[in-house]
């Protein structure tokens with residue numbers, strides 16, 4: 001399936017029902033047991049039941065995967081299957097896998113390895129980056145006395161234009177770091193063109209990409225977009241917390257890095273294996289392939305995975321379009337008096353389903369609290385937070401309410417959100433009118 005449909009395409013009802021049944025807590029708060037709509041999946045996504053179950057089960061085995069007893073050997077095989085699952089997700093044949101407690105640690109390791117070993121006077125990155133890559137670049141560039149060059153953002157798209165990155169690259173650039181999708185605006189950076197255009201200027205340029213926010217929303221293809229390093233976070237991709245995953249290209253894998261001396265030159269895993277985490281990733285891949293199988297007859301795992309992710313993207317785009325434009329029974333965000341849609345990229349093919357909005361008459365933190373009163377979970381991004389300040393400032397914003405649904409959501413969830421949003425707008429208008437009356 002081509003993914004270029006402007007308005008996306010919803011799953012049919014039977015498939016959506018099946019998808020929802022495969023996840024934990026899709027419509028209920030696991031703590032209070034109250035009904036809710038969870039629109040904070042950028043902070044941690046719904047858990048796939050199969051991933052959660054296999055994680056708990058395998059984590060209960062005391063056996064050391066590197067030992068020789070039968071169960072231990074089976075655990076090692078489970079981990080190796082996980083490596084294959086990561087290859088299916090990212091599409092690469094050569095290179096190494098690196099894992100750690102978080103995606104941020106993986107990013108710091110990759111950035112440090114390149115900056116410490118590759119000659120060049122400058123490092124290029126963007127103002128939009130998450131602190132995990134931005135701070136890694138800043139720390140190691142300063143330590144190694146390299147100039148940092150920052151590509152500016154585009155407030156019309158919520159992203160960074162290719163040309164803004166390309167113009168900073170020269171023969172002396174040691175490393176480029178950019179993100180696939182923004183955790184502030186959902187905007188997609190044109191990864192394929194960035195890599196192609198930048199390597200026209202410096203053919204052997206080292207490039208590292210942050211795919212943490214994009215991985216659960218679309219296809220990643222290392223063969224098509226040959227970066228040297230890429231990371232993602234399983235807990236934002238339907239799996240458990242406490243794990244970060246990275247890919248390093250053959251040439252990056254061989255640069256001097258932290259490793260046990262007895263291990264091969266290109267080996268990046270450090271310490272005991274974690275088969276439970278890898279088993280969970282295998283379940284995530286199986287699940288996405290199941291969606292692929294619903295639409296496509298194939299025995300090729302990668303082909304099914306790509307189809308599954310493409311259908312996920314299309315369903316999310318259809319929901320995003322509805323959220324912006326509304327339906328016959330409810331008004332969309334773009335036309336709601338009292339709402340600002342920030343960084344409102346008109347071409348939804350260039351955006352993952354992460355929205356930045358604001359009420360004209362209500363603070364961001366207050367709005368998030370108000371939504372929660374109605375059983376809707378969102379998150380405020382405010383300029384006082386180090387996780388948001390640089391990105392928001394680059395767009396001239398002082399904050400936003402981040403709304404981040406997932407493909408498990410339905411049209412009804414979006415309609416309910418829009419109705420609640422309208423209700424809050426009306427309430428604010430009434431409050432304002434009452435205040436005016438009091439003053440008279």
Ligand SMILES: Cc1ncc(COP(=O)(O)O)c(C=O)c1O
Pocket residue numbers: 042043102103104105130132179181182183210212213233244
């Ligand atoms: C775009 C992006 N990159 C990196 C990270 C870091 O992930 P983690 O905190 O799991 O290390 C996040 C976390 O939200 C993110 O949104």
